[in-house]
Amino acid sequence: MKFSVLGPAGTFADAAAHQYLSTTHQTATIDYHATFEQVYQAVAPDGIGLLPIENQLDGFVMATLQRLQSEAVTIIGETTIPVNFGLAAQADSLSAIKRVYVQFKTEGQCQNLLSSLPNAEIITTSSNMVSVEKLQHGKPGDAAIIPQSQMALNAFPLMRDNVADQLDNFTRFTIFKKSPTTLAANTTLEAAVNQFKCPIFVTPPTDDPGTLYEILGYPKRAQLNLATLMSLPTKQKMGIYSFYIEISGTTAQLDDLQATLTEMARVFTVQPLGVYGL
Known part of the structure; x- marks a missing residue:
C-alpha cells in the first residue's frame, strides 16, 4: 500500500504517518510530496493519504478543509502528534x-x-x-x-x-482514501472500538436567519456530540456557507447517527466524509 504524505522525510507529517501505521499495525510505502495538491493527486485507488487538519495553537488548516470540501474522499482515521x-x-x-x-x-x-x-x-x-x-x-x-x-x-x-508560543502543542492529521462516502445504512466498526467520529459538510440552500441554529439542533436532539464547527464559503454565492462538522459518539449510537444524517439530508446538502473509530 502506498501512503502519500507531505514531505520530505523528517516532517511532522512523516512522523504522523509512521505513528498511524504503528498504532493500526499496517505496513505501507511512504510516498512524499511537496504540496497538498500533490498529496491528493498521488493517492492511488488502493492507497491512502495524510494531511494536517488542525493545530492546537493555530487552529484548522483551511487548505485541508477546502480539499475535503471539493473532492470525493473518505476519512478513515486520524492521528495526533506533539510538535515544537x-x-x-x-x-x-x-x-x-x-x-x-x-x-x-x-x-x-x-x-x-x-x-x-x-x-x-x-x-x-x-x-x-x-x-x-x-x-x-x-x-x-x-x-x-x-x-x-x-x-x-x-x-x-x-x-x-x-x-513555539507554548510547549504544549499538538497537530492532528486526517487519513483518507480517494473515494466518495455515501449515507449508506448499517455502518460498522471494529468490535474493539467504543467511540466514533463522523466528519461531514452541511450546506444550507439559503442564508435565512436561524439556519445554523436549525443545523445544530439535529445532533443535539439525537444526543450526539458536536465536536467541531467551521464555516467555509461555498464559492458559488456571497453569503452562502458550508459548515464542516465533526460528530462523535459511542458505537451504540451509530443507528442514531444514520437517522440524523438522513433527516438532515432532507433539508440540507449533506456531504459525509466517513465514520471511523477513535
Whole structure:
C-alpha cells in the first residue's frame, strides 16, 4: 500500500504517518510530496493519504478543509502528534537576523518569536523541511524556524530551542482514501472500538436567519456530540456557507447517527466524509 504524505522525510507529517501505521499495525510505502495538491493527486485507488487538519495553537488548516470540501474522499482515521520548534540562524544574535524561513502553518504557532524580530523579512515555505534546506543553503542573516527534532542534527551560529508560543502543542492529521462516502445504512466498526467520529459538510440552500441554529439542533436532539464547527464559503454565492462538522459518539449510537444524517439530508446538502473509530 502506498501512503502519500507531505514531505520530505523528517516532517511532522512523516512522523504522523509512521505513528498511524504503528498504532493500526499496517505496513505501507511512504510516498512524499511537496504540496497538498500533490498529496491528493498521488493517492492511488488502493492507497491512502495524510494531511494536517488542525493545530492546537493555530487552529484548522483551511487548505485541508477546502480539499475535503471539493473532492470525493473518505476519512478513515486520524492521528495526533506533539510538535515544537527551534530557531536556527546564520547570525550571531537575534538583531542580526534579516530573513526568517517559516512553514505557512508554523508561522501562526511562533508569533511571540516573530514579533520580537520586527526588522526581519518573513519568507513562507511549503514545509518545515524546506525551511531547513533554505537555511542550510542560506547566507549570513538567514534564519529558520525548524522542527525541534532537527536542532540536534544541524549546527548553526545561533540556535534557540522551544520557540513555539507554548510547549504544549499538538497537530492532528486526517487519513483518507480517494473515494466518495455515501449515507449508506448499517455502518460498522471494529468490535474493539467504543467511540466514533463522523466528519461531514452541511450546506444550507439559503442564508435565512436561524439556519445554523436549525443545523445544530439535529445532533443535539439525537444526543450526539458536536465536536467541531467551521464555516467555509461555498464559492458559488456571497453569503452562502458550508459548515464542516465533526460528530462523535459511542458505537451504540451509530443507528442514531444514520437517522440524523438522513433527516438532515432532507433539508440540507449533506456531504459525509466517513465514520471511523477513535
